[in-house]
Amino acid sequence: MITASVVTLFSLGFISAGLLAVASKVLYVEEDPRIEVVTEALPGANCGGCGYAGCEAYAAAVINDPSVPPNKCCAGGPDVAKRVAELTGKAAGDSEPMVAFRRCMKVEGKVAKKFEYLGVMSCAAAKLVQGGPDACSYACFGLGDCVRACPFDAMWIENNLVHIAPDKCTSCGTCVRTCPNSILELIPRRSRVMVFCSSQDKGKAVKDVCEVGCISCGACIKKCPAQCISMVDDRIVIDHKACLAYGPSCGEVCVEKCPRNILRCLNPEYIAAGPETEPAHYPEESHVADLNA
Numbered sequence: 001m002i003t004a005s006v007v008t009l010f011s012l013g014f015i016s017a018g019l020l021a022v023a024s025k026v027l028y029v030e031e032d033p034r035i036e037v038v039t040e041a042l043p044g045a046n047c048g049g050c051g052y053a054g055c056e057a058y059a060a061a062v063i064n065d066p067s068v069p070p071n072k073c074c075a076g077g078p079d080v081a082k083r084v085a086e087l088t089g090k091a092a093g094d095s096e097p098m099v100a101f102r103r104c105m106k107v108e109g110k111v112a113k114k115f116e117y118l119g120v121m122s123c124a125a126a127k128l129v130q131g132g133p134d135a136c137s138y139a140c141f142g143l144g145d146c147v148r149a150c151p152f153d154a155m156w157i158e159n160n161l162v163h164i165a166p167d168k169c170t171s172c173g174t175c176v177r178t179c180p181n182s183i184l185e186l187i188p189r190r191s192r193v194m195v196f197c198s199s200q201d202k203g204k205a206v207k208d209v210c211e212v213g214c215i216s217c218g219a220c221i222k223k224c225p226a227q228c229i230s231m232v233d234d235r236i237v238i239d240h241k242a243c244l245a246y247g248p249s250c251g252e253v254c255v256e257k258c259p260r261n262i263l264r265c266l267n268p269e270y271i272a273a274g275p276e277t278e279p280a281h282y283p284e285e286s287h288v289a290d291l292n293a
């Protein structure tokens with residue numbers, strides 16, 4: 001009885017192995033050798049910033065799909081886009097250099113606390129406890145989920161607030177996808193102005209819990225001569241492309257009019273030099289160091 005079972009199992013094993021061997025020959029699809037060449041031209045960060053599962057997946061997509069452009073690797077930037085364009089015969093196109101930006105100005109003592117959080121040191125975990133310890137539901141928890149997720153070591157926590165090193169940030173967007181409070185955003189490196197708040201609450205509710213939050217007064221919207229600022233889902237949105245195209249002649253009136261001082265100039269050098277200046281004069285850590293006071 002045992003012998004018969006063993007013989008049956010071996011027979012089944014041999015038949016299955018034979019079928020698999022035949023299938024692997026019949027169904028074999030030869031991989032385009034250019035996929036390997038493009039993969040080698042990519043930085044190998046596998047950060048997913050291109051929107052694909054990793055560098056090899058993007059390489060396969062850009063080779064096989066005519067609609068996938070060669071400039072989607074944010075970690076590689078324009079040089080890699082140019083190389084991928086050469087390898088694929090596609091037009092490199094323009095790529096606006098981006099950087100992660102923290103839409104929160106939480107400074108110790110300026111945002112009211114609901115309770116002292118003593119749980120697991122994770123932003124996602126803290127959010128599960130009554131929405132988090134801060135009275136503002138849009139504040140940075142400062143527990144570093146984004147820092148741990150960043151593949152480029154471009155973030156750190158200081159005084160319970162995340163900070164970003166623009167020189168290390170490749171705009172892969174991993175932090176943006178990780179933050180449970182959606183306070184991180186990718187903006188063009190040469191953005192002229194930005195709001196350091198992501199609250200969707202109304203004026204009084206913000207004033208009650210935060211000394212530095214946007215109160216949705218709309219002064220910036222009304223004053224911008226280029227209509228670059230709007231309120232989308234109760235949150236200020238800046239059309240950076242239109243703002244950059246309009247240039248410095250507005251005198252950054254939006255910044256001047258913000259009564260909370262949280263709509264700020266990011267790039268005084270660029271503004272002073274005029275719109276024809278080469279982009280990317282992003283001042284080192286300006287939006288995380290100087291403006292945090």
Ligand code: SF4
Pocket residue numbers: 123139140141142143144145146147161162178179180181182183184
């Ligand atoms: S930005 Fe978001 S993920 Fe990063 S520390 Fe703040 S709350 Fe946490």
Ligand code: SF4
Pocket residue numbers: 195213214215216217218219220221236257258259260261262263
């Ligand atoms: S002026 Fe300042 S406080 Fe008023 S809506 Fe604009 S960013 Fe918010």
